[in-house]
Amino acid sequence: MATTMTRDVLSVRGLTKRFGGLVAVNGMSFDVREHEVMGIIGPNGSGKSTMINMISGALQPTAGTITLNGQQISGLPAYQINRRGVSRTFQLVRPLNELSVMENVVAGAAFGHRRRWGHEAEAFAETLLQKVGMGRHIHLPVASLTYIDTKRLELARVLASEPEVLLLDEWLAGLNPTELTTGIELIHSLRAEGRTIIVVEHVMDAIRSLCDRCVVMSSGAMIAEGTPAEVLADREVIRAYLGDEDDA
Amino acid sequence: MSATDYRNLAISAGLVGLVALMPFYASGYVMTLAVTVAMFTVLATSWALFSGPTHYISLATAAFYGLGAYITGLGIDHLPYWTLPLIAGVAGAIVAALVGVATLRLSGVYFVIFTLGLAELIRQLVTFAQVQAGRQGFYVLTSISETMIYWQLVALAAVVWLVGWLIWRSRLGFALRIIGNDETVARHSGINTAQAKVLLFMVPGAAAAIVGAIMAPRYVYIEPSMAFGPILSFQVVIMALLGGTRRLWGPIAGVIPFTLLWEVISGNMPNQTYLLLGVAFLLIVYVLPGGFVGLYEKALHRWREGRAA
Numbered sequence: 001m002a003t004t005m006t007r008d009v010l011s012v013r014g015l016t017k018r019f020g021g022l023v024a025v026n027g028m029s030f031d032v033r034e035h036e037v038m039g040i041i042g043p044n045g046s047g048k049s050t051m052i053n054m055i056s057g058a059l060q061p062t063a064g065t066i067t068l069n070g071q072q073i074s075g076l077p078a079y080q081i082n083r084r085g086v087s088r089t090f091q092l093v094r095p096l097n098e099l100s101v102m103e104n105v106v107a108g109a110a111f112g113h114r115r116r117w118g119h120e121a122e123a124f125a126e127t128l129l130q131k132v133g134m135g136r137h138i139h140l141p142v143a144s145l146t147y148i149d150t151k152r153l154e155l156a157r158v159l160a161s162e163p164e165v166l167l168l169d170e171w172l173a174g175l176n177p178t179e180l181t182t183g184i185e186l187i188h189s190l191r192a193e194g195r196t197i198i199v200v201e202h203v204m205d206a207i208r209s210l211c212d213r214c215v216v217m218s219s220g221a222m223i224a225e226g227t228p229a230e231v232l233a234d235r236e237v238i239r240a241y242l243g244d245e246d247d248a
Numbered sequence: 249m250s251a252t253d254y255r256n257l258a259i260s261a262g263l264v265g266l267v268a269l270m271p272f273y274a275s276g277y278v279m280t281l282a283v284t285v286a287m288f289t290v291l292a293t294s295w296a297l298f299s300g301p302t303h304y305i306s307l308a309t310a311a312f313y314g315l316g317a318y319i320t321g322l323g324i325d326h327l328p329y330w331t332l333p334l335i336a337g338v339a340g341a342i343v344a345a346l347v348g349v350a351t352l353r354l355s356g357v358y359f360v361i362f363t364l365g366l367a368e369l370i371r372q373l374v375t376f377a378q379v380q381a382g383r384q385g386f387y388v389l390t391s392i393s394e395t396m397i398y399w400q401l402v403a404l405a406a407v408v409w410l411v412g413w414l415i416w417r418s419r420l421g422f423a424l425r426i427i428g429n430d431e432t433v434a435r436h437s438g439i440n441t442a443q444a445k446v447l448l449f450m451v452p453g454a455a456a457a458i459v460g461a462i463m464a465p466r467y468v469y470i471e472p473s474m475a476f477g478p479i480l481s482f483q484v485v486i487m488a489l490l491g492g493t494r495r496l497w498g499p500i501a502g503v504i505p506f507t508l509l510w511e512v513i514s515g516n517m518p519n520q521t522y523l524l525l526g527v528a529f530l531l532i533v534y535v536l537p538g539g540f541v542g543l544y545e546k547a548l549h550r551w552r553e554g555r556a557a
């Protein structure tokens with residue numbers, strides 16, 4: 001995919017986030033191209049979720065800018081960023097427990113980037129639930145879903161607004177080996193549809209097989225950027241992963 | 249709209265019609281009770297429209313109610329009577345919007361405290377203003393009969409139900425339910441949460457102010473401690489929660505038994521009304537978390553499972 005002519009959809013420049021004295025993200029800059037799956041990897045606490053939180057508008061950057069299709073989105077409230085086409089999942093999955101499975105997905109469709117409502121939204125939600133492998137669970141209460149199903153449900157919800165950029169924060173975390181295979185296949189299918197995705201992942205197999213490019217973060221800063229094969233062979237990356245035990 | 253929608257609308261309209269005929273066959277005592285029931289039905293139903301889905305407990309009912317009562321008190325000698333509830337509704341909606349903008353970004357606990365403080369604040373301000381003007385209250389002397397008050401309240405209840413029904417089906421209502429579940433998810437799903445909450449908070453604000461304006465003639469003399477009495481806010485919360493907020497008919501299912509009990513207790517043991525509030529509250533928290541609606545839904549669920557088995 002990197003070989004075809006593609007444009008940058010999302011650009012991050014000098015992005016910084018401070019929490020009091022702690023610099024969680026420090027001057028990050030990168031671009032995400034259309035139809036590309038870009039990985040953000042790095043040890044625990046290196047600032048990956050903080051990146052996702054800033055791109056999605058959950059947190060305001062201390063410094064730096066984020067642009068979507070050339071328009072600045074940093075500084076906008078989260079709901080406006082979602083409406084412009086950035087949709088995210090959460091590292092700790094957040095299903096809407098008082099709503100039905102169907103309503104959980106309609107929630108993603110009704111207010112976001114491409115809006116749908118009523119029968120149209122329900123039909124679309126059903127298609128998405130089939131796609132993520134939850135076709136049989138449409139009528140179950142959300143509280144009775146298994147862990148992977150809540151993750152699938154959340155994925156269907158964020159897909160429901162037809163985002164231009166999808167942010168997946170450790171979507172594969174916590175899955176058992178069988179589920180992991182299913183999960184990786186699912187993200188592969190999204191990739192095959194030509195979606196633009198930023199994934200934060202720890203699972204190396206997933207990174208190797210899914211990502212076109214990766215940026216590697218350590219202590220809030222970028223220490224490497226390139227194809228998964230390149231960055232995973234990088235000295236500094238290996239040191240960041242194996243050396244800094246106290247970083248976890 | 250589906251066939252069920254039409255059926256429910258027809259049934260509701262029929263029931264409202266029947267209830268509206270009450271003055272023709274009920275005694276004066278029953279009508280006095282019916283006015284109270286109608287009043288609390290409007291207050292609790294509109295309260296639940298906002299607080300049900302969002303889980304933001306508002307104790308501002310007395311503030312809006314008092315505002316409406318004072319609008320009638322101030323305006324009755326100068327304006328045609330029919331304009332007063334309308335003015336009250338607009339004023340209530342505006343105050344609710346201001347309060348909403350100021351508070352709905354706060355977490356639930358701060359919102360509860362602020363709304364409780366609001367009624368007290370307005371009461372103090374009004375008392376102060378009246379002391380400056382050298383008076384304690386207002387006479388509201390009109391020819392409005394109890395029957396007229398009753399009909400106005402029943403009509404208002406019908407309007408609140410209709411508005412509630414429309415909101416429930418709308419994207420705004422859906423947005424509120426998502427906000428009540430998880431405000432973070434709501435924001436990241438494209439919902440302008442602050443705007444949605446403020447918009448919906450205007451509904452109980454307007455409704456309570458209109459109720460205050462309609463009820464004022466019944467008191468003859470209105471003064472701050474009565475118009476802004478905080479107990480009203482607590483009664484409304486308890487009745488709505490007792491009935492249940494997940495259905496439109498929930499609050500009235502709490503209003504009727506509670507009003508009757510209140511009547512019996514305040515008639516025979518006037519000092520025990522706070523006890524009733526407390527007991528009802530404990531009952532809701534420990535036994536009936538979903539109110540009567542919750543009981544009904546459980547029973548319905550069992551019945552369906554029984555049939556399926």
Ligand SMILES: Nc1ncnc2c1ncn2[C@@H]1O[C@H](COP(=O)(O)OP(=O)(O)O)[C@@H](O)[C@H]1O
Binds near residue numbers: 049
């Ligand atoms: N809301 C917050 N307030 C204060 N510190 C935070 C907050 N969010 C994250 N941090 C800190 O910022 C650093 C980066 O966290 P995070 O972005 O969650 O890392 P990662 O997702 O890479 O594991 C950590 O040291 C974390 O404790």
Ligand SMILES: [Mg+2]
Binds near residue numbers: 049091
């Ligand atoms: Mg993280």
